Amino acid sequence: MAKVVNIRRDVDDKFYRYRMPALLTKIEGKGNGIKTVVPNMSDIARALSRPPTYPTKFFGCELGAQTTFDEKGDRYIVNGAHDATRLRELLDQFIDKFVLCGECKNPETDLIITKGDIIIRDCKACGQRTTVDMRHKLTTFILKNPPKISKKSKKAGPTENGGGSPPTEAAEAEGAESDDELTKRIKLEAAELADKTNLKEDEWAVDTSPEAVKARVEALGGELRSNLAVGDDDSDEDANSPYKQIGQWAKENRETASAVDIYKHAQDLGIEKKHKTLQVLVQNLFTENIVSEIPKFGALFAKMTTSERHQKSLLGGVEIFVGVTHPDLVPSVPKILMALYQYDVLEEEVIKQWGTHVSKKYVDKDISKKVRKASEPFLKWLEEAEAEDEEEESDEE
Structure with a gap:
């Protein structure tokens, strides 16, 4: 032996x-x-x-x-x-x-293959996701022979456990749940976040019974109650609007708040399903280090982004964030898009449509054009990745 x-x-x-x-x-x-x-x-x-x-x-x-x-x-x-x-x-x-995490050098990682065929080491110790060197020849073999595990949800592209070891208890438990595929994936992300936040996986699930909602509203105070039914329109200029509330709260607590904390706060305000919430969070949750901060909140944005309209609102937040608040970050737009894409927050078709159509909805036309121009390297990468996929499929046929 x-x-x-x-x-x-x-x-x-x-x-x-x-x-x-x-x-x-x-x-x-x-x-x-x-x-x-x-x-x-x-x-x-x-x-x-x-x-x-x-x-x-x-x-x-x-x-x-x-x-x-x-x-x-x-x-x-x-x-x-x-x-x-x-x-x-x-x-x-x-x-x-x-094997080793690129951040903490811990071997407790799984390999994940994103929908863009990027191989990522997902660390269960520190919660970081680091990309492997895609230039190595082994990556081609891995993409053609992805790791096998019990089925997990996937918005587009496999998200697999690296290795031949048995599925974890968490993965087995997920397989028995009746939640939709998106919720399953986010619960898994929440379980990984627990290593940092000391929160259990089931804390994504918040009691939504009338009694529980009433108790949370009472805890928020009378000044805020009238804002809990705000719709999707823009009549939220009041300083006490839920969007202003969550924006201010996110800015003040971004260093200490976990993804679960933020989601619960949005629920308390009644705006966890509103597309505008994503726009506000992007503007207030991140700093100039947005590229390295996205992994911490990837599960949150993936959970809250449930439609094309949500994605467009989030991209609008990105436009304001880099075009107006942090103009020096415009060259980082491709990295920001890649990070959001790898976390299945943004879909390929939505990114392509956004990147090729200038809009004055969130910023003026010149800024919109400048931000989209900066995104061209990522759009080109998407096109090339799609062409390679089609070529491989043709070869296989």
């Missing part, structure tokens, strides 16, 4: 909780038929929560060698003779590139 080592071999702590079997190799055959077998690849992959084909294929990519998988027979082979030391070094590289 192989000895057990730290997943991060640069960590000397003997109490380090993340462990895996030391990689073993066995040379078989001779001459042109010589090959290296990794007899415990399945055990290693299980510890990393990745399919055993991924590190095996990574070896082949790095060594320029053919690889063979016999999953039923549990045999993973790299052509040629390769010593264990060299393969262990390559395994360290695989772990660094495709």
Whole structure:
């Protein structure tokens, strides 16, 4: 039996909780038929929560060698003779590139494939999502052979657990729920947020009985009660309007408030389903570090964005935010759109329509044109990604 080592071999702590079997190799055959077998690849992959084909294929990519998988027979082979030391070094590289969180370097991650075919490491330890190096050859293999897990909701494109390990209890529980697909996905996001906010997954569900609503309204105070039935029109210039209320609250509490806190506050104000709420939150919840702040609130915006109208209002908030409040952030528009797109907040067709049609609804025409002009690199990326998908489908046919 192989000895057990730290997943991060640069960590000397003997109490380090993340462990895996030391990689073993066995040379078989001779001459042109010589090959290296990794007899415990399945055990290693299980510890990393990745399919055993991924590190095996990574070896082949790095060594320029053919690889063979016999999953039923549990045999993973790299052509040629390769010593264990060299393969262990390559395994360290695989772990660094495709397992460890890019933020906290914790191996407790899942691989997620976005609808734009971007591979992300989703960290359950710190809650961050970091993109893998999409230039590596292994990414093509992963996209064609996505990780398998029990079915989870997807707005567009798979969101899979990385690895051959069994589904988590949370995932199994979700499968038994009768909520719509969007709610299932957001509840999963909320569970991940719990690592930071110490809130349980079921805290997304708020008691909406008449008694509970009345109690929350009473807690808000009489001054606010008359504003709870505000509609979608723009007659909210009153300083006590719910939109002004949530905007001010979001600005004052953005450092400490969790996504769940914000959603509940919107519910208390009766505007959690209003498209204008998204516009207001974008303008008041973020700072000049919006690109790095979006992951913290990705679940919130995905939950609240339920229609094309919601998406357009959110984009209107982005226009005001970068075009008026933070004009120096205009060059960051592609990154902002990418972040929102990866969290399934914005749909491809809505982004394309928005990016090619100047509008004076939220800002003046010149600013609108300037913001959309800045979005062109992302629009081009969407077009190229779609063309590549069509080409791959054609090749497969």
